[in-house]
Amino acid sequence: MAKLDSKIPNGPISEKWTSHKGKINLVSPANKRLIDVIVVGTGLAGASASATLAELGYNVKTFCFQDSPRRAHSIAAQGGINAAKNYQGDGDSTYRLFYDTIKGGDYRSREANVHRLAEVSTNIIDQCVAQGVPFARDYGGLLDNRSFGGVLVSRTFYAKGQTGQQLLLGAYSAMNRQIGRGKIKMYNRHEMMDIVVIEGKARGIITRNLVNGKIERHGAHAVVIASGGYGNVFFLSTNAMGSNVSAGWKIHKKGAYFANPCFTQIHPTCIPVSGDHQSKLTLMSESLRNDGRIWVPKNLKDVNLIREGKLKPTQIDEKDRDYYLERRYPAFGNLVPRDVASRAAKERCDAGFGVNKTGEAVYLDFASAITRYGEEQVHVKGLDSSDKNLVKKLGKEVVKAKYGNLFQMYEKIVDQNPYETPMMIYPAVHYTMGGIWVDYNLMTTIPGCYAIGEANFSDHGANRLGASALMQGLADGYFVLPYTIGDYLSDDIRTGPIDIQHPEFEKAEKEVIAQIDAFLNNSGKNSVDFYHKKLGKIMWDKCGMSRNEKGLKKAIKEIQDLREDFYKNINVPGNANEFNEQLAKAGRVADFLELGELFAKDALERTESCGGHFREESQTPEGEALRDDKKFTFVSAWEFKGAPSKAKLHKEDLKYEEIEVKTRSYK
């Protein structure tokens, strides 16, 4: 295939998007009615794209595997969404958001895409407020902001700890309006099984109705993949149980390059694993680091007493605590970016300072925030500031108003009251910066097939800053794709409806059915979860927070062996024509077993450390990630060649014209 063409428009960075929009081809309103677009996934990206495409006049068919589009996992995003509104007057600007995002991504994202993201960020907030999204407000009735990791301004808009829910329900409502008007045809409980490519163009998909098992063909002039990330390749992650890579992996196997698969975000503040039964991990929002202070005991003696249950964290004196983020990174303190905070937690736990039974937990403490807010409140209300109980009570009320639902969630899961004792947290897999390679128009290397939101790779480089995922999902769906897709579809106005009797549909459908039959006819003895858990363990141990050559080579071999065993010994009960969760899961895990290998291969190839990708061989004397800009300032885009081991690497060189590439420092 030809050289990767990112199609970045010419001109100064701040004018690229405007001039590009002004020059690309459009489809007339009358012709839009003749064009069908398929959207797979209904998270922020998929729902907002579906709504906008339908509103523009296209015929949209949207698919989700859940029972309703409102369930998509964007719903679980907690902390907030960034926008360069500068409502706080603290010096924010489009440029600064652009700069922070590039730096946060450790100089491995595409400048032009990130600048566009920063530009449209303000529109998102305007749009959402107009849709009735109830963001947090102050007593003057204006929108409130908070701060997130890796930045020095307050640009994050939020709705308590449920920002993702409120934004997704906003996009869902916009979709509902179009479903009601008949412009979107919604297919709940449908899974995309494959893409159909005819004469080099994406022309439809094959789906399985998860209720009755029916295999269906759907034709369209363009296919948009908005199926989210692949964090569940680790089995345990903060993703939803059903989150999967299959839509992305299927298009990869049909020609879409997969970019930077090893760029994974390990989020520093999640509830630690409690046992082997664990099915998923729960995030505690990064917003908590606005007020929570992270620490472990300074002395190993205290650590041991805590593990034995003989000492409580609240009994440890200030002088015996190690607020290690404040110690190591005085400028950003507890609000360093996620990759940095995660590695710092691992470093302390590896050194033996972990505070739970497994030794894999650190404290996130709100005591000083409660006191600080309490003192402010007694001052505002003119009450007795020497009354410690009153200060604490009022302080707790403030903290509850800010993070109430998160504290409740923590208490339900861990059975401890975080207002009284520090939370215990540990890093967990949360987000994947890597994904399907797309050009500036968000088109993959299959003409007519697009990837948006977490499913693509373009905006977050090697590490995503907090509150940027919601921004990217909605930017892609509301404001970018609906424009850029027209440029491609303008050639399709005479095509007419796609013929789903075409041999390519026939062929794709046959392959799908063959895989289902193979699973059901196999008489193995191991369940799907058995394999998924094994894969997850390989990934976490060898491709997790820190990676090295030996481990990665071993991981590749182990995944290959596991995959072979999977096809020999998998047991999938039931039949094809019913609601069969095990069957659906088997197909997803089969794809994870291939992706996992490519992931490890990509991590092996990139011998530098950058962002969330930490190669032990490449670190500074202080243990910080050490980039190798000379060799690795590029996007790894992998082409499928029959098996993950044969994948061919293409490089998209990253050019930094606006921003000087520097060592990322948060000290």
Place this chain on the structure above:
Amino acid sequence: MNLTLKVWRQANSESKGKMETYQIADVSPDMSFLEMMDVLNEQLMTQGIDPIAFDHDCREGICGMCSMFINGEAHGPDRLVTTCQLHMRKFNNGDTITIEPFRAKAFPVIKDLTVDRSAFDRVQQAGGFVSVNTSGNTQDANAIPIDKHDADKAFDAATCIGCGACVATCKNASAMLFVSAKVSQYSLLPQGKVEATERVMNMVKQMDEEGFGNCTNTGACEVECPKGISLENIARMNREYLYASLKG
């Protein structure tokens, strides 16, 4: 701990269902209820029994997909949680636990504990939105200040996760709490007020067509709601509906 589980088994929407009894041993109190179900399903599969189908996705109490009726209560005995956040420490060794699907005429069973709640989507499609295009060409987000109390109340109503516990709990299988939460969210905000009349009429009409029952103000829905959606919303919707009806 060791438990006896009585679980509703139903092959599909057409077939007749019945309760089946299963034993499960060595349940950890730190497991979530759904993790206990995962263990049970692994056990059933080794015995050659079809695993129990149940809806679930985020497992952190926000997507609204999990939906079991446990010991006669939607989402089980704990308050302000969904089934996925209910933990086994709420049960005792030797307990018998009865697990059924959410039952309502408007929520037909798909299989075992999985029900079809698409009626909720259709009610939202009838009017659960602000009719604003998504072009981004709206006024500045801070152009209209909104009273913090109203904004907070709108937010509280908007936290509904659409799980259907209110319907499953109500003896009339009424969806008033669910519908009123959406009606309230928008009627409390200036952006939503513009089409408040049409919205409440259309949503209530669709709610009735879906076969949900009437509200008799027992308040059971509020008690079982995992997100603590207040009955106040039903009162607000009734006012909105009356006003809309008089306005014609």
